[in-house]
Amino acid sequence: MAPTPLQASIAVGRLPGLKEPQLLEGPDQRIWLLWLEQRPQEKGRTTALIRLFGATALKPTELTPAPISLRSRVHDYGGGVLCSGVEGETLVLVWIADGSLWRQDWRLPQLGKNRPEPLMQPSKLTCDGDWQLADGLLDLTRRRWLGIREINGVDQLVSAELDQTDQEPSLLHQPADFAGYACLSPDGKQLAWVEWQQAAMPWDSSQLFCADLCPSGELSEAQEIAGGAGVSVFQPQWLQDGSLLVAEDSGGWWNLKRRRPGATSWDHPWPMSAETAMPQWIYGMSTTAWDGEQLLAAACADGCWTLQRLHLNGTVTMIDQPYDDLAGLRALHGHAVAVASNSTSMTGLLELSLSSDGTCSWIHTPALESPVSKKDISVAEPLWFDGKDGESTHAWYYPPQGGRTTPAPLLVKSHSGPTAMARRGLSLAIQYWTSRGWGVVDVNYGGSTGFGRAYRERLNGGWGVVDVADCAAAASALIVSGRAHPEQIAIEGGSAGGFTTLAALCFSDVFRAGACRYPVCDLTAMAQDTHRFEARYLDSLVGAWPDQRGRYEQRSPLLHADRIRCPVLFFQGLQDKVIPPEQTERMAEALRRNGIPVEVRLFNDEGHGFRNKTTQIEVLEETDAFFQRVLRLAA
Numbered sequence: 258m259a260p261t262p263l264q265a266s267i268a269v270g271r272l273p274g275l276k277e278p279q280l281l282e283g284p285d286q287r288i289w290l291l292w293l294e295q296r297p298q299e300k301g302r303t304t305a306l307i308r309l310f311g312a313t314a315l316k317p318t319e320l321t322p323a324p325i326s327l328r329s330r331v332h333d334y335g336g337g338v339l340c341s342g343v344e345g346e347t348l349v350l351v352w353i354a355d356g357s358l359w360r361q362d363w364r365l366p367q368l369g370k371n372r373p374e375p376l377m378q379p380s381k382l383t384c385d386g387d388w389q390l391a392d393g394l395l396d397l398t399r400r401r402w403l404g405i406r407e408i409n410g411v412d413q414l415v416s417a418e419l420d421q422t423d424q425e426p427s428l429l430h431q432p433a434d435f436a437g438y439a440c441l442s443p444d445g446k447q448l449a450w451v452e453w454q455q456a457a458m459p460w461d462s463s464q465l466f467c468a469d470l471c472p473s474g475e476l477s478e479a480q481e482i483a484g485g486a487g488v489s490v491f492q493p494q495w496l497q498d499g500s501l502l503v504a505e506d507s508g509g510w511w512n513l514k515r516r517r518p519g520a521t522s523w524d525h526p527w528p529m530s531a532e533t534a535m536p537q538w539i540y541g542m543s544t545t546a547w548d549g550e551q552l553l554a555a556a557c558a559d560g561c562w563t564l565q566r567l568h569l570n571g572t573v574t575m576i577d578q579p580y581d582d583l584a585g586l587r588a589l590h591g592h593a594v595a596v597a598s599n600s601t602s603m604t605g606l607l608e609l610s611l612s613s614d615g616t617c618s619w620i621h622t623p624a625l626e627s628p629v630s631k632k633d634i635s636v637a638e639p640l641w642f643d644g645k646d647g648e649s650t651h652a653w654y655y656p657p658q659g660g661r662t663t664p665a666p667l668l669v670k671s672h673s674g675p676t677a678m679a680r681r682g683l684s685l686a687i688q689y690w691t692s693r694g695w696g697v698v699d700v701n702y703g704g705s706t707g708f709g710r711a712y713r714e715r716l717n718g719g720w721g722v723v724d725v726a727d728c729a730a731a732a733s734a735l736i737v738s739g740r741a742h743p744e745q746i747a748i749e750g751g752s753a754g755g756f757t758t759l760a761a762l763c764f765s766d767v768f769r770a771g772a773c774r775y776p777v778c779d780l781t782a783m784a785q786d787t788h789r790f791e792a793r794y795l796d797s798l799v800g801a802w803p804d805q806r807g808r809y810e811q812r813s814p815l816l817h818a819d820r821i822r823c824p825v826l827f828f829q830g831l832q833d834k835v836i837p838p839e840q841t842e843r844m845a846e847a848l849r850r851n852g853i854p855v856e857v858r859l860f861n862d863e864g865h866g867f868r869n870k871t872t873q874i875e876v877l878e879e880t881d882a883f884f885q886r887v888l889r890l891a892a
Contacts, residue, residue, distance in 0.1 A: 260633050260658040260659050260692045261692065262689075262692045262693050263628070263629065263685065263688055263689045263692040263693075265689060265874045265877040265878040265881070266874050267628050267685065268685040268686050268688065268689040268877060269297075269685065269686050269689075269870075269873040269874055269876075269877050270297045270298065270869075270870030270871065270872075270873040270874045271297070271298070271625055271870070272297070272603065272604065272624055272625045272685070273294045273295060273296050273297070273624045273625070274294065274295035274297075274303075275292055275293070275294060275585075275596045275604060275605070275606060275624050276292065276293040276294075276295065276303070276336075276541065276585065276596070277292065277293050277336075277337070277338075277339065277541040277543075277585055278290065278291070278292040278585050278587055278594045278595070278596065278606060279291045279292070279339075279341055279587055280310065280587050280588065280589035280592060280593075280594060281341060281342070281343050281348065281589070282343060282589060282590065283343065283346075283348075283365045283366055284343070284345060284346045284365055284366070285366060287309060287310075287366070288309070288310035288311075288589060288590065288592050289307055289308070289309060289310060289348075289365070290307065290308055290309070290310045290594055290606070290608065291305060291306070291307045291320075291339075291341055292305070292306055292307075292594075292606065293305055293306075293327060293338070293339060294306055294624070295868070297868060297869065297870040297873060298870045299323065300862075300868060300869050300870075301326075301868025301869060302323060302324075302326040303326055303327045303328055303338070304319055304320070304321045304322065304323075304325065304326070304327065305319070305320040305321045305327060305339055305350070305352065306318065306319055306320065307320055307348075307368070310592055310594075310608060311608055311610070311620060313608075313620055313622045318368050320350060320361075320363065320370075321352060321354075325352075325354050326354055326355075327339055327352050327353060327354055328353070328354060328355075329353050329389060329390060329391035329392075329540070330356065330389045331389045331390065331391035331392070331405060331407045331412075331540070332391075332407065332435075332539075332788075332789065332790035333788045333789075333790060333834055333835060333865070334538050334539045334790065335391055335539060335540070336391065336392070336539030336540035336541040336542070337391045337392035337393060337404070337405075337437070337539070337540030337541040338352055338353045338354075338391065338541070339351070339352045339353075340352075340393045340394050340395050340402070340404075341395070342395040342397050343365070344397055346364055346365050347362050347363070347364060347365070348362065348363040348364075348365050348368075349362055349395060349397070349419070350362070350363065351376070351393060351395060351402045351419070353390050353391065353393070356378075356379050356380070356388075356389055356390070357375055357377060357378040357379065357380075357390075358375070358376040358377040358378075358390055358393075358402065358404075358417055359373045359374065359375055359376065360373065360374050360376050360402075360419055361373040361374070374422050375422055375423055376402065376417045376418070376419070376421070376422060376423075376424060377390070377417050377423070377424060377425075377426060378423055381423055387408070388406050388407060388408035388409075389406070389407045389408075390404055390405065390406055390407075391404060391405050391407070391437070391540050392404050392405045392437045392438065392439070392540035392541070393405075394439060394440070394441060395419075396416075396441060396445065396474070398445045399445075399474045400418065400419045400420060401416045401417060401418050401419055401474065402416065402417045402419065403415070403416050403429065403439060403441075403448070404416075404417075404439075405436060405437050405540070406426055407789075410789055411431075411432070411434060412432055412434065412435050412436045412437070413426075413428055413429075413430070413431055413432070413436075414428075414429045414430040414431075414432065414436055414439065414450065414476075415427060415428055415429060416429055416474065429474075429475070429476050430450075430468070430476050430479060432452045433452065433454050434452070434453065434454040434455055435452060435453050435454065435455075435459070435790075436450055436451065436452045437450065437451055437537075437540055438450060438451045438491075438492060438493060438537070438540070440493050440494050440495060441470075441495075442495045442499060442501075443495055443497055443499070444499070445470065446469060446470055447467060447468070447469055447470060447495075448467070448468055448470055448476060449465060449466065449467045449482075449493040449495070449501055449503075450465075450466055450467075450493070451463050451464070451465060451466075451484075451490055451491075451493065451537075452464050452466055455792060455793040456793030456794075456796040456797070456801075457793075457797075458536075458676075458794055458797065459489060459491075459536070459537040460489045460536040460537060460676060460706075460713070461487075461489060461797055462484070462485065462486050462487055462488060462489065463484050463488075463489050463490050463537075464481050464483070464484040464485060464490065465481070465482055465483035465484050465490045465493055465503050465505075466479045466480065466481055466482065467479070467480055467482050467501070468480065482501075482516070483503055483505055483514070483516075483523065484505060487507075488505055488506060488507045489505065489506050489511070489534075489710075490503050490504065490505045491503065491504040491505070491511055491534035491535075491537060491544075492504055492534065492542070492543060492544065492545060494545065494546075494547060495547075496515075496547055496552075497547075497549060498517075498518065499517075499518035500515050500516060500517050500518060501515070501516045502514070502515050502545070502547070502552075504533045504534040504544070504545065506534075506710045508525070508528065509709050509710050509711060510529065510530055510531060510532055510709050510710065511532045511533050511534035511535075511710075512525065512527060512528055512529060512531075512533060513526070513527055513533055513545060513552075513554065513567065526567070526569070526570075526571040527554075527567045527571060527573055529556060529558075529573070530558060530709065531556040531557055531558040531563075532556065532557045532558070532706065532707055532708075532709070533545055533554045533555065533556050533557075535557075535584075535678075535706055535707075536674070536676040536677070536706055538674075538676075541585075542584070542585070543584075543585055543586050543587060544556075544583075544584070544586055545567075545586065546586045546587050546588035546593060547588065548588035548589050548590055548591060548592065548593065548611070549589065549590050550590075550591070551566055551568075551588075551591075551611065552566070552567040552568075552569070553565070553566060553567070553576070553586060553588050553593055553611075554567050554586075555583040555584070555586050555595065557678075557706075557707040558707075559639070559651065559707075559708070560639070560651055560653070560678065560679065560680070560681065560701060560707050560708070561581040561582075561681060562580075562581050562582055562583040563575060563576075563581065563583075564576040564578055564580075564583060564586075564593075564595070564609075566611075566615070574615060576609070576611070576617050577617060578607070578609065578617065578619050579599060579602075580595075580597035580598060580599045580602070580607055580621065581599050581600075581681055581682075582597060582598045582599060582604075582680050582681055582682035583595045583596070583597050583607075584596045584597075588611075591610065591611050591612070591613075592608070592609065592610055592611070593608075593609040593611060594606060594607065594608050594609070595607045595609075597621060597682075598623075598682030598683055599681065599682060599683065600634065600636045600637055600681055600682070600683060601627075601631045601634050601636065601683060602621065602623060602627070602682075602683055603623040603624060603625050603626070603627050603683050603685075604623065604624055604682060604683075605621050605622045605623035605624050606621070606622045606624075607619060607620075607621050608620045608621075608622070627683065627685075628685070629685070629688055629692075633658055633692070634658075634683065634688060635655040635656055635657070635658050635687070635688060635691035635692075635697075636655075637653040637654065637655055637681045637699075638653070638654045638655070638656070639651065639652075639653065639654075640652040640653065640654040640698065640731065640734065640735075642730055642731055642734040643730060643734075644702065644703060644723075644726060644727035644730045644731075645703060645715070645719070645722070645723045645726035645727055645730070648703060648715065650700075650701070650702065650703060650727050650730065650731070651701040651705075651708065652679065652698050652699060652700040652701055652731045653679050653681055653698070653699045653701075654696065654697070654698045654699075654735065654740075655687055655688075655690075655691050655696060655697040655698070655699070656691070656696055656740070657691050657694045657695055657696050658688075658691045658692050658694075659694070661694060664736075664739055664740065664741055664742040664743075664745075665694055665695060665696045665740065665741060665742060665745075666694065666695045666696070666741075666742060666745035666746075666747070666884075666888065666890060667695065667696045667697070667698060667732060667735055667736075667740075667741035667742070667745065667746050667747070668690050668695050668696070668697045668698070668747050668748070668749060668884075669698050669700060669728050669731060669732050669746065669747070669748040669749075669761075669768070670687075670697060670698065670699040670700065670748075670749060670750065670754070671700060671702070671724065671728050671748060671749070671750035671754040671755075671757035671758055671761070672699070672700070672701075672705070672750065672753075672754050673750065673751055673752040673753045673754045673755075674704075674705075674706075674752075674753050674754075675702070675704045675705070675716060675720060675724060675753040675754070675757065675798070676704060676705070676706050676713060676716075677705065677706060678701055678705045678706045678707040679699035679700060679701045679705070686877060687699070689877060689881075690881075693881070696735065696740055696741055698731050698732065698735060700727055700728050700731045702716075702723065702724040702727035702728060702757070703715030703716050703719070703723040703724065703727055704716025704719075704720070704723065704724060716798060717797050717798070718797070718798070718799065718800055719798075720753075720756075720795075720798035720799055720812070721756065721757075721760045721764075721780070721799070721812035722764075722812070724757045724760070725757060725760045725761045725764050725765055726765075728748060728757060728761050728765075729761060729765040729767045729768075732746050732748075732767045732768070733767060736767075744769060744888075745769065745888050745890065746767055746768050746769050747768065747769065747770040747771065747772070747884050747888065748761050748762070748768045748770075748771050748772075749771065749772040749773070749774075749880065750773065750774070750776070751773070751774035751775055751776070751866075752774070752775055752776065752777065752835070752836065752865065752866075753777060754776075755773035755774055755775060755776025755777060755836075756776055756777035756778070756780075756814070758771045758772070758773050758776065759771065759773060759776055759778060759814035759821075759825075759844070760812060760814055762814070762820075762821045762823060762825065763814050763817045763818075763820045763821055764817075764820065768823060769823050769887075769888060770823050770824050770825070770826075770883070770884055770887045770888055771823065771824075771825045771826070772825070772826040772827075772828075772880045772883065772884070773825065773826070773827050773828070773841075774827075774828045774829075774867070774876065775828070775829055775830060775833050775835070775836045775841070775865055775866075776814075776827070776836065776840075776841065776844070777836060777840070778813070778814050778815045778836075778840040778841060778843065778844040779813050779814075779815040779816070779840055779843070779844075780795060780799060780809040780810075780812055780813045781806070781809045781810060781813060781816075782815075782837075782840060783795060783836075784799075784802040784803075784809060785802075786837070787835065788834060788835055791835070795809075799812065814844060815840070815843060815844050815847060818844065818847035818848050818850075818851060818853075819847075819851050821848060821851070821853055822853070823853070823887070824853065824854035824855070824856075824883070824887040825845075825848060825853065825854075825855055825856075826855075826856045826857075826858075826879070826880060826883045827841050827844070827845055827855070827856070827857045827858065828857075828858050828860070828867075828876050828879075829841040829842075829857070829858070829859050829860070830859075830860045830862075830863030830864045830865065830867065831859055831860065831861050831862075831863070832861075832862065832863060832864040833863075833864050833865045834864060834865065835864075835865040836865060838859070841857065842857070845857045854887065856879075856883060858875070858876075858879060860872050
């Protein structure tokens, strides 16, 4: 019996995005779990929720009810919008919403609340230029918030007093360019943080800085203690004994290094051919956690994540749990939490209780119960194939549901970033296609994360070439194996994946249709006019601008629209600050002039990344209808 097609209204627009979980100890030593939830049914509003750890039967308390929406616009991608701490019987929350910094106290354990107080509201202050806040932590000893302010094209490390409203931020440190991911030592006497400078992205080259904190709260002179040219550092954190940890990739993988108190060199206790970090596109990410007695790490190898105990004697023990897509790891006093999923389970909160004898118990609470039974789920299969220049390249292949044995329509997915990765967690959007008889291949083309620095650097100077060749090779491998129909191959992607989609239509002959969300169409325009965070990103992906102008022109889909011979569908938000809507409109018009069937769908209230439930549903339904029509598929 053929599977029942999954409806778009079930597949997308319903799953809340779970982010940045935190663990806190209450006055009675009970552990509280706090997390962020982004709700597509509320136009992408992000709110904070809390409940006791492990109390999955209890309804969580919403700490920031509507109309509050927690969001930062630092670097346009934001993150790090909520920090928390406990003082006696008081839960102290500080959050960012609408560009302002707010503080609110809640009484534990009853969760009685006080009225929010505005600590900083840029609109009410006299300042030189617009500014945004992000990535805060609480220094409760000095009763202040520490975080990042982006202003006039530079980041600043600033502070705000917790007991003062509508204040100007105090400057603690002026980085040369970008900064973030600050962490405070357990005794409150040292602060460590990460910096990087254009033209490098933080996953290319970054530095770890450290400085002493004076009793007054001022920073001493900052010292660079790790990282540098060609080395990326990620998520510094302190151990109870004053040791400092950081993930860095000088050995080819993001592995944890440790610097003991008073030492000037770093130990490498846990070498592994796996990544314990990810590209720092947003603030608030966490892949390792110290619970006060033991160190935990989420490690990625061959596209799958595992959870490990890293013992201080250098040994490593795998934690037995069934989830291989992990993010947002936090730990406290023998408890841990992560955002987790696998091939048959929706994204949810994974709560773990870790005993001293090495055993572990866990509870997984999905944000949404899967509407697809396990027997009907198309499970991702690893696909290794020869990509650009014969390099072994990875993808996840999802076969059509129902066990189809004849060649099927194939959807090739090109992920964004392009440093992101195709993950294995259950995606109802992918199941939407497999339930309709499609195969789906989600390609970890050269440049993707999760396979080491050398794999990531395959894309250096090769964007629009390596990714295109790898996506085409993945499709060709499935055609040769008899699983994909050569006349029914489509490709889709958003942002950087949208660029790969258009470039693949220009510079390969495998694909018969394409769909793009807010795609990069013109590399020359992006090099000259994009937001600050990515202003020099193309230097590494394509080449130094304007010295390599010819290379930019050779790879820009807009300048080679005449090479596209198949129909294309575009989706674009009119509030997009990363990819100007004008790029999409110019690309669509160039195709129309060449007689190529083109459809364009514009969304007035969407930016870069569609947050609204109705938008997500429309995009999936219209993409399906478009491919059915242009590939002449039976509905």
